[in-house]
Amino acid sequence: MQTNHHKILTANVHHLDQHLLSKYEERGGYQAIRKVLKQTPEEVIQEVKASGLRGRGGAGFPTGMKWGFVPKNLGKPIYLLNNADESEPGTFKDRLLMERDPHLCIEGMMIAAWALGANWSCLYIRGEYGYPAVRMEQAIEEAYKKGYLGKNIFGTTFSLDIVVHRGAGAYICGEETGLIESLEGNKGQPRLKPPFPAVVGLYGCPTVVNNTETLATLPWIILNGASAYAKIGTEKSAGTKLFSASGHINKPGVYEVDLGYSLLDFINNECGGIRGGKKLKAVIPGGSSVQVLRADELEGVKLDYESIKGAGSMLGSGGFMVMDESTDMVEACLNLQHFYSHESCGQCTPCREGANWVQKIVGRIYDGAGTYSDIPLLKSVTSQIAGHTICPFGDALVTPVLSFIEKFPEEFNTRIAQANGIPTFNTGEELSSQVLDAVSENAKNVAANV
Numbered sequence: 411m412q413t414n415h416h417k418i419l420t421a422n423v424h425h426l427d428q429h430l431l432s433k434y435e436e437r438g439g440y441q442a443i444r445k446v447l448k449q450t451p452e453e454v455i456q457e458v459k460a461s462g463l464r465g466r467g468g469a470g471f472p473t474g475m476k477w478g479f480v481p482k483n484l485g486k487p488i489y490l491l492n493n494a495d496e497s498e499p500g501t502f503k504d505r506l507l508m509e510r511d512p513h514l515c516i517e518g519m520m521i522a523a524w525a526l527g528a529n530w531s532c533l534y535i536r537g538e539y540g541y542p543a544v545r546m547e548q549a550i551e552e553a554y555k556k557g558y559l560g561k562n563i564f565g566t567t568f569s570l571d572i573v574v575h576r577g578a579g580a581y582i583c584g585e586e587t588g589l590i591e592s593l594e595g596n597k598g599q600p601r602l603k604p605p606f607p608a609v610v611g612l613y614g615c616p617t618v619v620n621n622t623e624t625l626a627t628l629p630w631i632i633l634n635g636a637s638a639y640a641k642i643g644t645e646k647s648a649g650t651k652l653f654s655a656s657g658h659i660n661k662p663g664v665y666e667v668d669l670g671y672s673l674l675d676f677i678n679n680e681c682g683g684i685r686g687g688k689k690l691k692a693v694i695p696g697g698s699s700v701q702v703l704r705a706d707e708l709e710g711v712k713l714d715y716e717s718i719k720g721a722g723s724m725l726g727s728g729g730f731m732v733m734d735e736s737t738d739m740v741e742a743c744l745n746l747q748h749f750y751s752h753e754s755c756g757q758c759t760p761c762r763e764g765a766n767w768v769q770k771i772v773g774r775i776y777d778g779a780g781t782y783s784d785i786p787l788l789k790s791v792t793s794q795i796a797g798h799t800i801c802p803f804g805d806a807l808v809t810p811v812l813s814f815i816e817k818f819p820e821e822f823n824t825r826i827a828q829a830n831g832i833p834t835f836n837t838g839e840e841l842s843s844q845v846l847d848a849v850s851e852n853a854k855n856v857a858a859n860v
């Protein structure tokens with residue numbers, strides 16, 4: 411059973427011809443930009459602020475507030491970058507929008523560009539997304555031919571060029587300053603902040619980086635009004651959100667739900683329940699960089715920023731990964747650490763050396779060669795990564811490993827006990843307390859680094 415939710419982003423994704431400009435327009439497309447061009451940029455920023463829209467790239471930062479940081483009197487061009495790098499494991503929602511409704515993505519960029527005073531914008535898309543990149547390129551070409559992009563759009567003073575830039579497949583290029591470096595032709599390695607991109611971004615100019623889903627929400631807000639959007643969801647988590655659901659569920663896919671929806675109802679209704687009638691074991695609700703939640707922690711949890719935070723995790727990018735009772739949590743943890751070790755950009759020593767080290771330690775526990783000192787060692791290594799790097803990648807790699815050990819200490823302990831010829835585990839409490847210390851230290855570091 412699927413519950414009724416507002417369809418702000420996915421209303422038309424089931425139409426197989428929606429990628430064509432004529433069909434997009436027939437279904438109401440390019441009306442929001444016509445409306446916006448009759449408003450001042452300040453009015454549009456106010457509208458987006460009033461809507462309560464928060465960035466869908468992971469951090470949930472209020473979109474209108476971010477736009478308000480852009481200085482408009484520097485005499486420099488202002489740039490808008492659409493972040494379609496989407497490389498977080500478990501996250502594949504922006505892909506749906508670009509493949510199925512590319513003009514919605516373009517119209518969202520146009521609205522943001524007008525509000526910001528930008529005349530040049532770039533869609534930065536991960537290298538592996540060949541089909542969505544082609545879809546976007548074709549849609550942009552169509553928009554140029556029809557005069558919807560380029561100079562004096564709809565006979566106004568507004569001009570906008572949009573280009574598609576394909577990345578080479580690096581997760582770190584999704585971090586906004588890594589993205590900017592990459593776009594400038596440099597290695598995709600994040601910059602120190604401040605200065606923030608809103609003031610010093612691409613080529614030293616004011617730059618706004620927004621996620622694809624964030625931008626694609628704008629046409630609906632403009633057409634229906636900020637208050638209509640703010641009424642959907644919860645007080646602090648307005649609107650709808652795309653969740654890319656994967657793992658041991660009957661119906662993996664991308665679902666748009668009103669924020670504030672019950673997490674367990676989402677699994678049972680939209681996701682079709684757990685595959686093969688097995689029991690739910692754990693959920694990673696917001697992409698691989700957030701804390702794993704055990705099944706017994708999910709009662710009453712809602713899909714919104716505050717509720718998931720209250721449960722000890724984060725909404726993140728909405729990469730919703732479900733694990734059933736058959737999942738080996740040490741193996742799942744190792745799988746994630748392979749990713750982080752591979753994707754560390756290497757700029758900061760704690761992350762470059764530490765990511766590989768963490769992977770090695772978890773790897774030997776998984777291989778049955780771990781020792782009891784491996785858990786304190788993990789505590790020590792991770793404490794030297796989190797909060798000691800230029801960008802939040804270091805925190806992102808530490809968060810899952812510590813939460814996996816905290817939530818499933820018995821699985822790590824059993825592996826270590828077996829490796830040491832001890833058939834049963836009796837030091838679980840001791841092990842957990844060491845891990846819990848490491849987890850609370852990590853939480854402090856993450857908070858200090860936000």
Ligand SMILES: Cc1cc2nc3c(=O)[nH]c(=O)nc-3n(C[C@H](O)[C@H](O)[C@H](O)COP(=O)(O)O)c2cc1C
Nearest residue numbers: 465466467493495496497584585586619620621624
């Ligand atoms: C390692 C790392 C990877 C990231 N990857 C993405 C990404 O693929 N897409 C994205 O929109 N934001 C990503 N972000 C967040 C961006 O830095 C930035 O906050 C976001 O694009 C802002 O858009 P929003 O305000 O619309 O959410 C990533 C951050 C980090 C630290």
